[in-house]
Ligand SMILES: Cc1cc2nc3c(=O)[nH]c(=O)nc-3n(C[C@H](O)[C@H](O)[C@H](O)COP(=O)(O)O)c2cc1C
């Protein structure tokens with residue numbers, strides 16, 4: 001549990017980010033207000049956005065006296081790969097919006113720690129270029145387009161360039177009603193491209209809400225899982241599952257894993273926080289596939305809470321963009337180091353030598369009312 005090297009020589013201790021919240025504050029200072037709103041914001045009244053973090057904050061951990069653990073082992077196995085910590089980066093669009101290092105920088109940083117990155121369909125770098133920068137597992141997130149050839153082309157390219165899985169986003173027939181973006185009349189700046197889409201498929205992508213409404217295939221059903229598997233030969237995970245019913249449907253369709261996600265509160269406002277939904281999904285899955293979670297994970301203790309309630313691993317979305325905005329690839333490296341370090345420390349303080357040992361008795365389940373959160 002060596003403390004990560006956070007501070008370049010000459011930088012005062014007070015200036016170094018020590019938490020994800022510190023990275024968020026730096027990102028907010030550095031980014032144009034409408035870009036900050038696009039990233040930090042959610043759908044509707046942002047109730048689900050707020051709940052994701054608030055429910056983690058309300059969870060209480062049971063400490064272990066004299067734990068007798070010198071150095072915990074933090075690694076976990078996910079779909080046949082060993083991750084050094086139960087942590088990866090969720091798919092988020094357009095990393096170049098916040099820093100010119102873009103997805104290649106994020107991939108380098110994740111690779112330095114051996115942690116996985118899920119590359120978005122709306123990556124600002126070509127997925128082949130990201131693969132060339134990566135040294136840890138990459139998964140490709142897939143949206144289903146009305147133009148089926150676009151979707152299947154992504155699946156085939158992922159396989160050809162060494163991606164290990166596809167992550168099918170199941171909660172986005174169109175993007176949610178994001179009031180900040182509507183008020184700001186937000187547009188992706190002209191120099192940032194949806195680099196993996198043809199000119200035709202990307203036409204109009206600068207306005208995500210409008211583009212998703214004409215380009216995404218709303219008739220998509222669970223049969224697409226078999227199609228993606230057949231086309232790519234890759235395992236397919238379903239991202240966006242919050243209920244037992246959808247977990248059963250995903251398993252029946254042949255998924256290799258489930259990501260409990262509400263898209264960071266950007267889709268259905270009023271959907272449960274992911275930590276609230278996790279136990280229902282885990283109970284329905286009954287160990288038939290790994291269950292991951294994203295949404296509101298901001299500390300290593302949050303990672304441990306999610307594992308205690310049945311997640312195999314977690315993904316972080318906004319924290320990666322905040323860290324990239326703050327300091328490019330170096331920022332992402334630091335942020336991932338911090339979360340890993342916090343997780344290891346929390347393991348010791350709760351008396352767990354390995355992630356497998358972390359069970360529900362470690363956590364006093366969160367009880368409402370949850371603390372109010374402000375998202376700037
Ligand atoms: C700016 C931004 C862009 C996103 N882009 C995508 C995307 O392209 N595909 C996708 O499936 N999810 C996308 N998401 C959702 C994330 O994958 C993830 O579910 C969410 O960010 C997790 O919550 P967190 O930000 O609280 O960690 C995006 C989220 C944000 C904030």
Ligand SMILES: CCCCCCC(=O)C(=O)O
Nearest residue numbers: 093122175208211212266
């Ligand atoms: C045309 C749709 C762009 C989607 C942008 C990425 C995304 O999923 C998000 O939440 O934002």
